[in-house]
Amino acid sequence: MSDLSPYLGSLKGKRILGINPPVHDFAFFDLWAKPLGLLYILGMLRDRGNDVDLLDCIHEAASVDRKFGRQNPYRTEIAKPSPYADIPRRYWHFGLNSDEFIFKMKEKVRPDLILITSAMTYWYPGTFWCIRMIKRLLPDVPIILGGIYPVLCPEHSPLSGADLVQTVPMPLPASRPAVDLYGKIAYGVSLTSTGCPRRCSYCASSILWPEFCTRRPEDILCEIADQVCLGALDIAFYDDALLFGKETRFLPLCGEIGERFPGIRFHTPNGLHVKEIDRICARALFQAGFQTIRLSLEGDDPVNRKAGNMKTTAAEYSEAVFNLVEAGFPLEKIETYILAGLPGQTAGEVEENINFVRSLGARPKLALYSPIPGTRLFREVASRHPQVALEPLLQNNTVYAPYISGEMTGDELQQLKDLARQH
Ligand code: SF4
Known part of the structure; x- marks a missing residue:
């Protein structure tokens, strides 16, 4: 089990890029889904004197055409992983595709550290895809994987290729979430309590x-x-x-x-x-x-x-x-x-x-x-x-x-x- 909160809390003067990876699944609906935990951590890192940035692979490749500001992420059909071979449904990559991801990453200032979040345990292929892409583009930049998946699957998540994995739950930082990194937004998210x-x-x-x-x-x-x-x-x-x-x-x-x-x-x-x-x-x-x-x-x-x-x-x-x-x-x-x-x-x-x-x-x-x-x-x-x-x-x-x-x-x-x- 690894807890990287003390390490993250000690960072100062670093350039840190947070990434919300694409989703691989049969279906994906935006139920006002923003990576709120990652945004709170970026907010905390900024408060401590770091330069932070964000690449949300879902938000960057989506149209705002659903009711109440929700988005329709663009999708590309991809091959099903072998455990799904017999499932008679089409399988998709939702969010930025390879070319778009490379383009967006090249627009960013080279970071000292990358934080990748993750949600559903069964979305790990989209997260692994993202880590492989980053390792090809920026092989020397360390990647920390956090979010729900490594906490629920601490034994599986080290297969991700990330350099460090946060496998214990992280308390919510007291800072404001760095939502402004999106620029304009159609909808916002908040939490009055956790748990x-x-x-x-x-x-x-x-x-x-x-x-x-x-x-x-x-x-x-x-x-x-x-x-x-x-x-x-x-x-x-x-x-x-x-x-x-x-x-x-x-x-x-x-x-x-x-x-x-x-x-x-x-x-x-x-x-x-x-x-x-x-x-x-x-x-x-x-x-x-x-x-x-x-x-x-x-x-x-x-x-x-x-x-x-x-x-x-x-x-x-x-x-x-x-x-x-x-x-x-x-x-x-x-x-x-x-x-x-x-x-x-x-x-x-x-x-x-x-x-x-x-x-x-x-x-x-x-x-x-x-x-x-x-x-x-x-x-x-x-x-x-x-x-x-x-x-x-x-x-x-x-x-x-x-x-x-x-x-x-x-x-x-x-x-x-x-x-x-x-x-
Ligand atoms: S009541 Fe609480 S514990 Fe039960 S399903 Fe809802 S959130 Fe989970």
């Missing part, structure tokens, strides 16, 4: 953020103001537990952002804890300008109850939807994640959940289960499918649920997706 006090058996939140920590409201407000100045009309909160302890932090913050940022639209791409959405909270969300509300229904699934996730009940969910509608949210803006493909779960149980959400007029959004290393449920998956622990590509939800788990057939999952889409 989650709950410990759901399939979720990586407590591995990535061992403690639930909250941030100072004034820091959050400054961060939003900075991004609004850069042109952002939409701000997404990345919190895992946005509403936890809401009386002392989120509700007062809502009042402030509603007053200080009229016309700015706010979004919650991660599922909100349904239990927390009482009438006051629903009204505060509406008045502050929240547009996209995503809820989670996992706790209502008997399989999840078995797995220890009593996050919500049908009655609490119905009440939350009622409160949101009463506050002014149209039903079609209330989306609800429903996990499918969990160990032991049947198609009938998922169908029941979809029908329940639809019966209230809200929108179900099917999310396929992705086994995440280090979680309690992963141990069960790995004991049944040991290859999933050895090859992160098999942790891809597009692949695991329909082709490996054996819980539901591809046809059943497709029918569930179709059912969830009917509205």
Whole structure:
């Protein structure tokens, strides 16, 4: 296990380039995805007297044509890696291609150090591609690999070719994120807290953020103001537990952002804890300008109850939807994640959940289960499918649920997706 935080914290007077690598996958959708952790680290390094720069391979090769400022990254079809040979789907490189990457790198001042971030474990081929490209262009510049993938896969990530790998979770630096490195932006991102006090058996939140920590409201407000100045009309909160302890932090913050940022639209791409959405909270969300509300229904699934996730009940969910509608949210803006493909779960149980959400007029959004290393449920998956622990590509939800788990057939999952889409 390696922790490079003290080394990064000691750097001064260096030229440091942060890179968000391309993504290799069957599909990729921009859910207000910015490399926020990397931006915080670049902010901290700049505060300590370093020159920092950024190359976001997704943002640099994308058009802003999706709703609420989201982007459509350009893609090129590429050969599937061998573990995917039998998957009957096309595989893509999203973001800057080789020529564009070389061109952009040549425009940059030669750095003393490169930081590469990474997200999903099964996106490692895009990260490795990026490291190989840099090693060809700048063989003497050291590369540090960080982000989610090496923390979840500390034994696999040294294969990346990076010189150093950050394999332990890094606390969020207190500095402002260096979002200005983008120049103009269509949307911004923020965090009011890191981690989650709950410990759901399939979720990586407590591995990535061992403690639930909250941030100072004034820091959050400054961060939003900075991004609004850069042109952002939409701000997404990345919190895992946005509403936890809401009386002392989120509700007062809502009042402030509603007053200080009229016309700015706010979004919650991660599922909100349904239990927390009482009438006051629903009204505060509406008045502050929240547009996209995503809820989670996992706790209502008997399989999840078995797995220890009593996050919500049908009655609490119905009440939350009622409160949101009463506050002014149209039903079609209330989306609800429903996990499918969990160990032991049947198609009938998922169908029941979809029908329940639809019966209230809200929108179900099917999310396929992705086994995440280090979680309690992963141990069960790995004991049944040991290859999933050895090859992160098999942790891809597009692949695991329909082709490996054996819980539901591809046809059943497709029918569930179709059912969830009917509205
Ligand atoms: S409530 Fe959500 S964020 Fe918290 S542990 Fe469960 S799934 Fe993860």
